[in-house]
Amino acid sequence: MKVLIAxxxxxxxxxxxxxxxxxxxxxxxxxAFLRRKWVTEMNSxxxxxxxxxxxxxxxxxxxxxxxxxFREGNLLDYDFLxxxxxxxxxxxxxxxxxxxxxxxxxxxxxxAAFTQxxxxxxxxxxxxxxxxxxxxxxxxxxxxxxxYGTPNIDIPEGFFEIEFRGRKDNMPFPRQAGSFYHWSxxxxxxxxxxxxxxxxxxATDIMQGVVFGTQIxxxxxxxxFRTRLDFDQCFGTAINRFCCQAxxxxxLTLFGAGGxxxxxxxLRDSMQCxxxxxxxxxxxxxxxxxxxxxxxxxxxxxxxxxxxxANEIGIQTIIQHYDxxxxxxxxxxxxxxxxxxxxxxxxxxDNIVGEITIMLKDLLPYRERVLAHKEVxxxxxxxxxxxxxxxxxx
Amino acid sequence: MKVLIAxxxxxxxxxxxxxxxxxxxxxxxxxAFLRRKWVTEMNSxxxxxxxxxxxxxxxxxxxxxxxxxFREGNLLDYDFLxxxxxxxxxxxxxxxxxxxxxxxxxxxxxxAAFTQxxxxxxxxxxxxxxxxxxxxxxxxxxxxxxxYGTPNIDIPEGFFEIEFRGRKDNMPFPRQAGSFYHWSxxxxxxxxxxxxxxxxxxATDIMQGVVFGTQIxxxxxxxxFRTRLDFDQCFGTAINRFCCQAxxxxxLTLFGAGGxxxxxxxLRDSMQCxxxxxxxxxxxxxxxxxxxxxxxxxxxxxxxxxxxxANEIGIQTIIQHYDxxxxxxxxxxxxxxxxxxxxxxxxxxDNIVGEITIMLKDLLPYRERVLAHKEVxxxxxxxxxxxxxxxxxx
Numbered sequence: 001m002k003v004l005i006a007x008x009x010x011x012x013x014x015x016x017x018x019x020x021x022x023x024x025x026x027x028x029x030x031x032a033f034l035r036r037k038w039v040t041e042m043n044s045x046x047x048x049x050x051x052x053x054x055x056x057x058x059x060x061x062x063x064x065x066x067x068x069x070f071r072e073g074n075l076l077d078y079d080f081l082x083x084x085x086x087x088x089x090x091x092x093x094x095x096x097x098x099x100x101x102x103x104x105x106x107x108x109x110x111x112a113a114f115t116q117x118x119x120x121x122x123x124x125x126x127x128x129x130x131x132x133x134x135x136x137x138x139x140x141x142x143x144x145x146x147x148y149g150t151p152n153i154d155i156p157e158g159f160f161e162i163e164f165r166g167r168k169d170n171m172p173f174p175r176q177a178g179s180f181y182h183w184s185x186x187x188x189x190x191x192x193x194x195x196x197x198x199x200x201x202x203a204t205d206i207m208q209g210v211v212f213g214t215q216i217x218x219x220x221x222x223x224x225f226r227t228r229l230d231f232d233q234c235f236g237t238a239i240n241r242f243c244c245q246a247x248x249x250x251x252l253t254l255f256g257a258g259g260x261x262x263x264x265x266x267l268r269d270s271m272q273c274x275x276x277x278x279x280x281x282x283x284x285x286x287x288x289x290x291x292x293x294x295x296x297x298x299x300x301x302x303x304x305x306x307x308x309x310a311n312e313i314g315i316q317t318i319i320q321h322y323d324x325x326x327x328x329x330x331x332x333x334x335x336x337x338x339x340x341x342x343x344x345x346x347x348x349x350d351n352i353v354g355e356i357t358i359m360l361k362d363l364l365p366y367r368e369r370v371l372a373h374k375e376v377x378x379x380x381x382x383x384x385x386x387x388x389x390x391x392x393x394x
Numbered sequence: 395m396k397v398l399i400a401x402x403x404x405x406x407x408x409x410x411x412x413x414x415x416x417x418x419x420x421x422x423x424x425x426a427f428l429r430r431k432w433v434t435e436m437n438s439x440x441x442x443x444x445x446x447x448x449x450x451x452x453x454x455x456x457x458x459x460x461x462x463x464f465r466e467g468n469l470l471d472y473d474f475l476x477x478x479x480x481x482x483x484x485x486x487x488x489x490x491x492x493x494x495x496x497x498x499x500x501x502x503x504x505x506a507a508f509t510q511x512x513x514x515x516x517x518x519x520x521x522x523x524x525x526x527x528x529x530x531x532x533x534x535x536x537x538x539x540x541x542y543g544t545p546n547i548d549i550p551e552g553f554f555e556i557e558f559r560g561r562k563d564n565m566p567f568p569r570q571a572g573s574f575y576h577w578s579x580x581x582x583x584x585x586x587x588x589x590x591x592x593x594x595x596x597a598t599d600i601m602q603g604v605v606f607g608t609q610i611x612x613x614x615x616x617x618x619f620r621t622r623l624d625f626d627q628c629f630g631t632a633i634n635r636f637c638c639q640a641x642x643x644x645x646l647t648l649f650g651a652g653g654x655x656x657x658x659x660x661l662r663d664s665m666q667c668x669x670x671x672x673x674x675x676x677x678x679x680x681x682x683x684x685x686x687x688x689x690x691x692x693x694x695x696x697x698x699x700x701x702x703x704a705n706e707i708g709i710q711t712i713i714q715h716y717d718x719x720x721x722x723x724x725x726x727x728x729x730x731x732x733x734x735x736x737x738x739x740x741x742x743x744d745n746i747v748g749e750i751t752i753m754l755k756d757l758l759p760y761r762e763r764v765l766a767h768k769e770v771x772x773x774x775x776x777x778x779x780x781x782x783x784x785x786x787x788x
Contacts, residue, residue, distance in 0.1 A: 078503055078504075078507075108522075109472055109518075109519060109522035109523075109526075110472075112518060112522065113472075113515050113518055113519060113522075116514055116515060116518060116581075116585075117511055117514075117515055120510055120511075120514060120581070121507050121510060121511055124503075124506060124507055124510060124574070125503060125507060128502075128503035128506065128507075129503075131779060132503075132779070151563050151565060152561060152562070152563040153556070153558045153559065153561040153562070153563045153565075154558060154559050154561065156558075160558060162547070162556055162558065163557075164547045164548060164550075164554060164556065165547065165548050167546060167547040167548065167727075168546070168547070169545050169546040169547045171545060171547075171568040171570070172568045172569075172570065173568070174565040174566045174567070174568050175566075175584070176565070176566065177584070177588065178588075180518070180585070180588070183581075183584050183585055183588060186581075186584060187510075187514070187577075187580075187581040187584070190569070190571070190577050190580060190581070191510075191574070191577055194571065194572075194574070194577060197721070198721040198777050198778065199778070199779065327591070327592040333561075383592050384592070384593070385525060385526070385593065
C-alpha cells in the first residue's frame with residue numbers, strides 16, 4: 001500500500017518508515033522539523049543523535065532500493081497539503097504531525113494557544129484535504145490514552161453502550177484529559193469522528209499509551225536509521241527519561257506519590273499495531289478507536305523496573321520523589337480495554353526488563369550528551385501556571 | 395457588579411448591556427465587529443438596522459447616565475485582552491465573542507479553520523487572561539444545546555452519574571455536535587472545564603437553545619437601542635428567519651421532514667437567564683453547566699406557529715419543504731433537562747405566538763430590507779461540501 005507518514009522525522013515516524021518499507025509498503029513522508037526546534041527551545045537535545053533528513057533519505061534509498069518521497073511542509077499550509085496528497089494519492093495516511101508534549105502546552109498562554117492551533121487546525125486541514133483529494137484514503141490518527149484521563153470506571157475503546165433513565169444509546173466515551181495538549185487530541189478526535197459521519201471518510205483513531213524504547217528489529221544499523229530519544233521535561237516520556245537518568249547515575253525522578261498508572265507500549269509494539277491498523281482497513285464512513293498499549297504500570301513500578309535492569313548491568317541508581325508539577329490524581333482506578341488490536345493479531349511484548357536493558361545499552365554510549373543537558377531532567381513547568389523547579393520530597 | 399460583555403455589538407450582547415444596566419450593574423464591552431463583516435460576506439444585512447457603536451454608546455450614556463466603557467478588540471489579541479481586564483477588573487465576563495453559525499463553519503476548509511481557530515483560541519486566551527489578571531472573575535460562557543446533538547437518551551446538564559460494568563462515576567455527558575461550529579463550542583467547553591479544575595476558576599457554561607425575538611422590556615425606544623436581526627442562511631436562526639420570510643410573503647422554508655426538534659428561547663428569557671447566572675456566583679473552582687431554553691419544538695411546529703401568527707395579522711404565507719443541506723436526523727428523540735435555571739428563579743415565557751406577533755410587527759417596517767436580500771433565504775451551503783441551492787420538495 002502507499003502510506004504517507006505525516007511527521008516522518010519524529011520518534012515514531014522514522015522507525016515506521018523503515019518498518020513499513022520492510023513489509024513491502026511504499027512510503028512517503030512530510031515533516032516541518034518542528035520537534036527538533038522545540039527540543040532546542042527546551043535547551044535539550046536527543047540523547048541518540050537524530051541524523052539530518054538528507055542522510056536518512058539517502059540511507060533509506062540505499063537500503064530499500066526505493067526512493068523515499070519526502071516534502072518539508074506543515075499541515076497548516078493547506079495548499080501544500082492538497083498538492084502533496086494529489087501527487088502521492090496515498091492509500092493510508094499516518095498522522096504523527098502534532099505537538100506531542102503536555103508540559104510544553106502548559107508553559108504559558110502562547111504555548112497553549114500554539115499547541116491547540118497547531119494540532120487542531122493541522123488535523124482539521126488534513127480531514128478537509130482527504131475529503132477534497134482522496135476521500136477513500138484511510139486516516140490513521142495518533143491520539144493518546146491521556147484523552148480519557150483516569151475515570152473511576154473501565155475505559156472502553158472510544159464508545160460504550162449506556163443506560164440512562166431507562167433508555168439506551170451507544171455514545172462516545174467521555175474524555176477527561178489532563179493538559180491543553182491532551183485536550184487538543186480530544187478536539188481532534190471529535191472533529192475526526194464528525195468528518196467520518198458527514199463525509200463518509202474512514203479513520204482509525206489510536207489512543208496510544210506512553211511509548212518507550214530505542215529499537216525495532218527492522219531498524220537498520222547505520223546511525224541514519226536510529227530514531228531520536230528525548231529526555232527533557234517536555235519531550236522525554238517516563239521510561240525513556242528514567243533510562244537516560246540511569247545512564248548518568250541521576251536519581252530516577254518520580255512526581256508525587258508515583259501511583260499514577262498508565263498504559264505503556266514498546267516502540268516495536270507501536271509499529272506492529274500501526275501496521276495492523278493500516279492493513280485492516282475500516283469500512284467507508286467508519287470511525288474506529290483502538291486503545292493501543294502493551295501493559296499497565298504505575299510510574300513507581302516502572303522506576304523500580306528500570307532500577308533493577310540498570311543494577312543488573314552494573315549501574316547504580318536511586319529513586320527519588322519530587323513535588324508533582326502537574327495537577328493529577330496520584331492514586332486512582334485504571335482499567336482500560338485493549339481488545340480490538342489483539343483481535344486483529346497484536347501480540348504484546350512481555351519482556352519489559354529486557355526492553356529496558358536494550359535501551360540502557362543503546363543509551364550508555366551517549367551518556368555525555370545526557371550529562372551536557374542534565375538540568376532539563378527536573379521539571380519547572382507547573383500546571384498551576386507558575387514556573388518553579390520541582391524539589392525532592394520524601 | 396462590574397460585567398464585561400465580550401461581543402457587545404451582537405444580537406445578544408447589545409440587549410444584555412441594556413438589561414444589566416437597567417438592573418444596576420456597571421457594564422463594559424468589547425467587540426471586533428466581525429459579525430457585521432460576516433453578514434456582509436453572506437451578501438445580506440440585518441433586517442432591523444444595527445446602529446453604529448458610536449451611536450449606541452451615546453444613546454446608552456444619555457439614557458443610563460453612565461459612560462459605557464467600550465474597546466474595539468479581538469480575543470485573539472492577548473495583550474489587548476489582558477490590558478483591558480486589568481483596566482476594568484470585572485466581577486463577571488459574559489463571553490459572546492464567537493463566530494456563531496453552523497453553516498458558515500461548513501462553507502469550506504478556510505471557513506472551518508477560521509471558525510475553530512477564532513472560537514477555540516479566543517476562548518482559550520480568555521481563560522488564560524482570567525487566570526493571570528482576575529482569577530476570581532466569574533466567566534459566563536455561551537455554549538449551545540447543539541453541543542449535545544440528538545442522543546437517544548435524556549440530556550442532563552453537562553454531567554451525569556453513570557454505571558458501567560458495575561462501577562459508578564460522575565462524568566461529562568458525551569457531546570455529539572453537528573457542525574464544525576458546534577464542535578468548536580464543545581472544544582471550548584472542554585477547555586473551560588479543565589481550566590476550572592487546574593486553576594480554580596469559576597465558570598458557567600450555558601448550553602443555550604435557539605434564540606428568537608426582537609424585543610426585551612428594557613430595550614430603549616430609539617433605534618440605537620434595537621438589536622440586529624439576521625435572516626441569511628448562516629446568521630439567521632429558525633424563528634427569526636421564518637418571521638422575515640413571512641413579512642415578504644416568502645414560503646417558510648423547512649429543511650427535509652421538519653421533525654428536527656430543538657430547545658428555543660425568547661430573547662427576553664435569554665437576558666433573564668444570563669442575569670440569573672451572573673447574580674448567582676458559582677463556588678471557586680466550580681464549572682457548572684446550565685441548559686438554557688424555554689420550550690421544545692420541532693421546526694415544523696414552529697413554522698406552523700409563525701404561519702398562524704402571521705395569518706392573524708393579515709399576512710398570508712405557505713410552508714414549503716426544501717431538500718436538507720445538513721447531515722442530521724430529521725426525526726429523533728429529544729428530552730433535555732433544564733432544571734438548574736428554574737431552581738434559581740427562571741420563569742419561562744409561555745406565549746410564543748404573542749412573541750412571534752411582536753416580531754412580525756417589528757419587522758414589517760423593514761420588509762424592503764429583507765426583499766433586497768431575498769436570495770439569501772434559500773441555503774446553498776451543504777454539509778457534504780458541495781455548494782448547491784436547495785430545491786423545493788414535497
